[in-house]
Amino acid sequence: MPGAVRQTAAVGAMEWIGAGSLLAWVWLLLGQGFFWRTDVRLPDRRDPERWPSVGVVVPARDEAAVLPDSLPSLLGQKYPGRAEVFLVDDGSTDGTGALARRLAAARGGLPLTVSAPGEPEPGWTGKLWAVRHGIALARERVAPEYLLLTDADIAHEPDSLRELVAAARSAELDLVSQMARLRVVTFWERLIVPAFVYFFGQLYPFRWVNRPGARTAAAAGGCVLLRREAAERAGIPEAIRHAVIDDVTLARAVKRGGGRIWLGLADRVDSVRPYPRPGALWRMVSRSAYAQLRHRPLLLLGTVLGLALVYLAPPVALAAGLAGGGPVLAALGGAAWAVMSGTYLPMLRYYGQPLWAAPLLPFTALLYLLMTVDSAVQHYRGRGAAWKGRTYPAP
Incomplete structure (x- = not known):
C-alpha cells in the first residue's frame, strides 16, 4: 500500500510539472513578443536624397x-x-x-x-x-x-x-x-x-x-x-x-x-x-553562455531549472504517461511538446531544414543546457570566455 501511495504522489507531481510546462509554452507562444516568428526583416526603406559616408x-x-x-x-x-x-x-x-x-x-x-x-x-x-x-x-x-x-x-x-x-x-x-x-x-x-x-x-x-x-x-x-x-x-x-x-x-x-x-x-x-565538428559549436556557445548570466550562480541554477521545465519536461511527461502514468500526464506532456515543436517550425523553414526535425528541439536544448553548465565550469577553472588563444575574466 505505501508503494502505491508513493507512485500516486509521483504521478501527481509529474502532472503538476507537465501542467507547468504547458502553461509556460502557452505564455511563450503568445506573450514573449512572438519570438518564434521569422518575419522581422529590414523595415520599409527608400533611397535618401544624399547617401552618407x-x-x-x-x-x-x-x-x-x-x-x-x-x-x-x-x-x-x-x-x-x-x-x-x-x-x-x-x-x-x-x-x-x-x-x-x-x-x-x-x-x-x-x-x-x-x-x-x-x-x-x-x-x-x-x-x-x-x-x-x-x-x-x-x-x-x-x-x-x-x-x-x-x-x-x-x-x-x-x-x-x-x-x-x-x-x-x-x-x-x-x-x-x-x-x-x-x-x-x-x-x-x-x-x-x-x-x-x-x-x-x-x-x-x-x-x-x-x-x-x-x-x-x-x-x-x-x-x-x-x-x-x-x-x-x-x-x-x-x-x-x-x-x-x-x-x-x-x-x-x-x-x-x-x-x-x-x-x-x-x-x-x-x-x-x-x-x-560539434566541438567548434560547443566552444562557440560555451565561451559566452556564463557571461550572459553575468557570472551569477543563482542565475545559472534558475536557467538550468527553467530549461529543464520548458524543454525537457514535455517529452519526459509524455513518455511517463504512456508508460503507465496515465492519460492526463501523457496529454500534458504531448501538448507542451506539440506547442514547442510548432514554435520551432518557422526557424527550420527559414534555414531550409526539414520540418520533421522540430520534435528534436528538446535534445538540442539539452545540449545547450550542458554547454551553459560547462561555460560556468570553465569560468571557475580560469578558462572562461576563451576564444582564439585569449581568455577574458569577468569584468
Missing part, C-alpha cells in the same frame, strides 16, 4: 580561411556614396592581413586599409580593441556618418550596405543590425545552428528590441550599422571595452543613450564560417 570596420583574428569568401563581398559593395573598408588585424598568426591586401589588389572595389594595432590594453577584449582602432581610422580617413561593424566571416550581397543605410535613413534609426544567416551544412550545424538563433530570439524578442520604449536591447555582432553620432553619444567603444557579449552590450549602450535600434533576420547577409 560609411566606414566599414572589420576586426579579424586568424581569419585567413574565411576571408576569400567574405572580404570580396565587402569590397564589391554597390554603394552610391563614399565608403571605405578598414580591416584590423588583431594579432593574427595565419597571414590574415597579407591575404586581405592580396584580395584587394586582385579584386578591386572599395578602398581597403589593413592595420594592426598590437595587443589590447588591459581591460579591453581583443575584438573591441580592434574595433576601436578601426573606428579611429575611419574617422580620420572618411569622417563617416555611419559605421558598419561586420565580422570577418560575414559575406554581404552587393546591395547589403545600400539597403542597411536606406533602412536607417528611412526609419530614422541609430543602429540597424541583421542576424546573419549562419551556415547549415553538416549534421551538427543543422542540429544546433537554427536552435541557436531560435534561443537568441526567445531571450531577446526582436519585436521588443525594435520597440522604442521597451527596455529590451540586442544586436547581432556580425552586421551592425551604427550612426557615428549615436556611437559618440554612447561612448562606443570605450564604454563597452570589457564586454565579451559585445553586440548586446553595444545595443544596450546605444538605447540607454536615447538611440533608436532595430534588429531582425537577414536575407542577404550570410556567415561563411564552417563548424564541421
Whole structure:
C-alpha cells in the first residue's frame, strides 16, 4: 500500500510539472513578443536624397580561411556614396592581413586599409580593441556618418550596405543590425545552428528590441550599422571595452543613450564560417553562455531549472504517461511538446531544414543546457570566455 501511495504522489507531481510546462509554452507562444516568428526583416526603406559616408570596420583574428569568401563581398559593395573598408588585424598568426591586401589588389572595389594595432590594453577584449582602432581610422580617413561593424566571416550581397543605410535613413534609426544567416551544412550545424538563433530570439524578442520604449536591447555582432553620432553619444567603444557579449552590450549602450535600434533576420547577409565538428559549436556557445548570466550562480541554477521545465519536461511527461502514468500526464506532456515543436517550425523553414526535425528541439536544448553548465565550469577553472588563444575574466 505505501508503494502505491508513493507512485500516486509521483504521478501527481509529474502532472503538476507537465501542467507547468504547458502553461509556460502557452505564455511563450503568445506573450514573449512572438519570438518564434521569422518575419522581422529590414523595415520599409527608400533611397535618401544624399547617401552618407560609411566606414566599414572589420576586426579579424586568424581569419585567413574565411576571408576569400567574405572580404570580396565587402569590397564589391554597390554603394552610391563614399565608403571605405578598414580591416584590423588583431594579432593574427595565419597571414590574415597579407591575404586581405592580396584580395584587394586582385579584386578591386572599395578602398581597403589593413592595420594592426598590437595587443589590447588591459581591460579591453581583443575584438573591441580592434574595433576601436578601426573606428579611429575611419574617422580620420572618411569622417563617416555611419559605421558598419561586420565580422570577418560575414559575406554581404552587393546591395547589403545600400539597403542597411536606406533602412536607417528611412526609419530614422541609430543602429540597424541583421542576424546573419549562419551556415547549415553538416549534421551538427543543422542540429544546433537554427536552435541557436531560435534561443537568441526567445531571450531577446526582436519585436521588443525594435520597440522604442521597451527596455529590451540586442544586436547581432556580425552586421551592425551604427550612426557615428549615436556611437559618440554612447561612448562606443570605450564604454563597452570589457564586454565579451559585445553586440548586446553595444545595443544596450546605444538605447540607454536615447538611440533608436532595430534588429531582425537577414536575407542577404550570410556567415561563411564552417563548424564541421560539434566541438567548434560547443566552444562557440560555451565561451559566452556564463557571461550572459553575468557570472551569477543563482542565475545559472534558475536557467538550468527553467530549461529543464520548458524543454525537457514535455517529452519526459509524455513518455511517463504512456508508460503507465496515465492519460492526463501523457496529454500534458504531448501538448507542451506539440506547442514547442510548432514554435520551432518557422526557424527550420527559414534555414531550409526539414520540418520533421522540430520534435528534436528538446535534445538540442539539452545540449545547450550542458554547454551553459560547462561555460560556468570553465569560468571557475580560469578558462572562461576563451576564444582564439585569449581568455577574458569577468569584468
